[in-house]
Amino acid sequence: MKSLITSTFFLFLITVLFAQDRAYPYSENEKWGIVSKDGRILLSPGEKDYQYIHPFYFNGKGAQVAVAHSKDDKRGLIDEKGNAVIPLVYDEVILQEKAPRLVALGVNGKRGLATTKGEILVPLSFDRLWRFSGGKMPLAVFKKGTERGVVDAKGKIIFKEERVSIKTVVHQQETYFRVVGNDRTEYFNCKGKSLKKPDFLLPVYKELDKAPDFGEGEYYAGSHVLSYFYEPTLNGVIVKAEYSHEYSEPVIFREYFFEGYDEIIFHHGELSENKKSETLHFVIARKGEQYFSLNADGEQLVPFYLDKVKLGRRYVPRVLEVFKDGKMGFMDVKTGKLIVPPIYDAVLGNAPDKEGMYLVKLGNIMAWANADGIMKP
Secondary structure, three states: OHHHHHHHHHHHHHHHHHHOOOEEEEEEOOEEEEEEOOOOEEEOOOOOOEEEEOOOEEOOOOOEEEEEEEOOOOEEEEEOOOOEEEEEEEOEEEEOOOOOOOEEEEEOOEEEEEOOOOOEEEEEEEOEEOOOOOOOOOEEEEEEOOEEEEEEOOOOEEEEEEOOEEEEEEEOOEEEEEEEOOOOEEEEEOOOOEEOOOOOOOOOOOOHHHOOOOOOOOOOOOOEEEEEEEEEEOOEEEEEEEEEEOOOOOEEEEEEEEEOOOEEEEEEEEEOOOOOOEEEEEEEEEEOOEEEEEOOOOOEOOOOOEOEEEEOOOOOOOEEEEEEOOEEEEEEOOOOOEEEEEEEOEEEOOOOOOOOOEEEEEOOEEEEEOOOOOEEO
């Protein structure tokens, strides 16, 4: 009896571990399939009539789900075996990758909300539905006619009012929202209770050099936006880095000049922790039909030009897909350096394993590879 229980337990454990194996979408001859981390084919290309499959995410309950497109570009949600969880009948399906892992649905200009199991939380009645905030009690802003409001992760409408603007703010994992309009600015907690001026509102400084040095864990409340603008000239491209805060006027940090290039097609930069300085890590610059990865000084980060560069796996810009002489590789979107050299027929998925290696396909071989081109089964 003890042996039977032990065997049953190990069978259960193996089943759970097997179920957690990461699934990756991939394509062959413009037909989409699904492969496991260890190279097992979960769905053969063309077995289901999918036009495109987005990356898979765990839904918080052990299963994996991904947004898929049909041939007529209708969208739905599928599991790791390619079965439809939410039917492919919607114009928009947006999966929130992080908690609360909900799905925004849209058809004929109306939007609603569903769980990753397909349960409808909010019928398709909103004109717009923004992504959920973070925090312990995530909230999302919606628009319906002249009305704007806030909905929680269970589909309950917390607040609504006509002719106002609403913005969510997360501070120390607590979610608040600000309502501006009808001659007042008012703050509410995650349950819709009106607050006096919250403690988390910090002074606003239009001049960055007068901003205080915040201690660890302190920051400006509200949105910080770092934007880059490209301005072509006769002999190159100027890139302007502009900082703005929701309560202040934009400030131009600095300008970069890339001489001899026709266009900037991608960039990555970030603000310092104290929001007083900016760093442009790299740009992808085009010269004719050649593409180059450059640092802020115009030096090449990759010692050769690329034939093509595009965002990896649609709407999930963790990597850039790069191509050279008909072969494919990956580039890190934060550094501009190659993480998989363009020497493979395909790179599957967009996330590495624990050793930082990516699943690649070369001829009939599937293996794991790193930036040095080292492969393992």
